[in-house]
Amino acid sequence: MKGPDAMRQTTFTLFAAAALTAAAAPAAAHFQEIIPSADILTQDTGPTVDLDVRFTHPMEQGPLMDMAPPTRIGVLADGTVSDLTDTAQPREIDGRTAYTLSHTVAMPTDYVYFVTPAPYWEPAEGKMIVHHTKVVVDAFDAQEGWDALVGLPVEIEPLVRPYGLWTGNVFRGIVRKDGEPVPFAEVEVEWRNDGSVTAPADAFITQVIKAGPDGVFSYAMPRAGWWGFAALVEADDPVANPDGDMVPLEEGGLMWVNVRDME
Template sequence: MKNSLFITLFFAMILPAHAHFQELIPSTDIVTVQGDRDLSIELVWGHPMEEQTMEMAKPIQFGVQVDGSKQDLLETLEPQTVKDHQAWKAQYTVKRPGDHIFYVEPAPYWEPAEGVMIIHNTKVVVSAMGRESGWDEKVGLAAEIVPEVRPYGLWTGNLFQGMVLKGGKPVPGAEVEVEYLNTDGAVEIPSDPFVTQV
């Protein structure tokens, strides 16, 4: 589902707002027993609410974790162009029940406004075949958000809550940025504060 609670929640790396996001977008966030088990996964770098893309270098790591076991998917990535910019895509077939945590560590980028290199570690959870377990597992990224509530099957008005970890340890009061994935410009932005939620 293209608007699957954009848990690319920009793992803010505990830095101020800049509104660049590493997008990790599965073709669906729930795979049913009777449904199609083939996922298409897009990796796009840009501004999701404003529908802008930017050049994305090949990631450092890309994989999936199921029941605590990781599978390296980096070599499955294929380059693609999204709105005139380099992006990536992968195909993945779900073979077993359980939550699938897809994750990416993109190449670092220089943020001149901060004078630092930033890495947008990102993950998204796909529920598979009704076995709702594993969504709250750590992946072990340098910085990540571990969900405290199930991150799929949410209705408008539901809340997502998670714990920000850096080096595996909680970061109290961490600033997290969230943007809506504004597919096909379905949402008109009334003013700047509606672009990035902080």
Template sequence: MAGFASFTRCAAWLLLGSAPAFAHFQEIIPSADVLPDGGGVTVDMIFTHPFERGPTMEMKRPLRAGVLKDGRKLDLTSSLTQKTVGGATGWTLAHEMGEPGVAIFYVEPEPYFEPAENKQIVHYAKVIVDGFASGEGWDALVGLPVEIRPLTRPTGLWTGNQFSGVVLKDGRPAPFAEIEVEFINDGSVKAPNDAFVTQVLKADANGAFSYTMPRGGWWGFAALIEGDAPGRSPDGREVAVEEGGLIWVKATDMPGAR
């Protein structure tokens, strides 16, 4: 009977259009977070639900993708290559790390309309790759409308390290901003229930937050802020806009640790 009751509740949610929605995350994941000897790096971009391993949403060609290095931005939008992930469109790019220093890859996607939430989603996402393990320049800002400034170096982190950052809106701290956190699940982690899928925390009055990563792998931190201006649904209706500032951080298991 318990199974039938659960089925009935799910059916009711679907009929009422109020089924629980998992968090959307704009992934921008490099082939490595540190290149100790330099060399090439590939960066994959998909729009998905990381912990649940999908579904993957259709991602139009980004409005802008690039890399920030030594204070200079290089536009890489024209070098994006389309790929298919989970039956939907994603994008990838390749870049050569020929000199020591941090490269901050970033993407500004086309707005995505989510019918279940009746809003547009725009997630400005970035990830840091350290060439030759230089350890320098990791807290530089791209200048995205919503952006997380790391207070912890986001490369070379062990599992169990704490990651800290400050949420910025138009370059200024965003007090009490909400941050959603998800792990890119390889299928080996099963959540006890839906409450464990997306971790949620609030920044403090200065826009700062911290989170301890309990498992090795890629973690996404999404600071979510309501947009200043409304967007438009595909049928022309005025809808709210969710602006997200995302940063991706990798934790690595310590060899021999128990």
């Protein structure tokens, strides 16, 4: 039987090992961002929206990951998809490549902006990552078209209008893969930290929820700002990593939602 000193030493050793493992482990919650300068365009904002596209860890405010030129950037409006890929311009942030673009709306309707980034190799997880990401911008109080589907391989269909939301409102959506609901899909949620919040433990950085049998999930957003919802699904077929080895592909369907304090 171990004495008190031996038990304390064993406990300390276990905690020390766990701490070293946690310190060595990279942050796993990658989020593709496509953040507009405004989610509601008015006479005051004007008809042009600027979009910031980066691959990062939003709650931790980084680090950023290098982005290769996106495979596709576009916008769905009034039933028509327009390609904006060639308008995206690279920019350097902390030595990493991100992208920015501007788009001027042509009519009062809802604009669903989306990006499919180039596959990203994550050696720590042994998989390639592609997060198909979208955000909705309302133009001049149209409030029509916010639930339109782009047709991305993995996509969140909003069941709540994703703008004009107050802090504490609940966001609900359906996780779809190839257009069909994904039962019990895992959805990661992060707040785009403005530096005002420090997570008291790692479990607070990324919220994790599961959809129901119909692919529907819900989450109440407790703080003003941008919230990212990442539905993570493994692709049916593996893909080649930069070394030519066949590895799993994580396909994410992401959606960004902005909420504001009621003042």
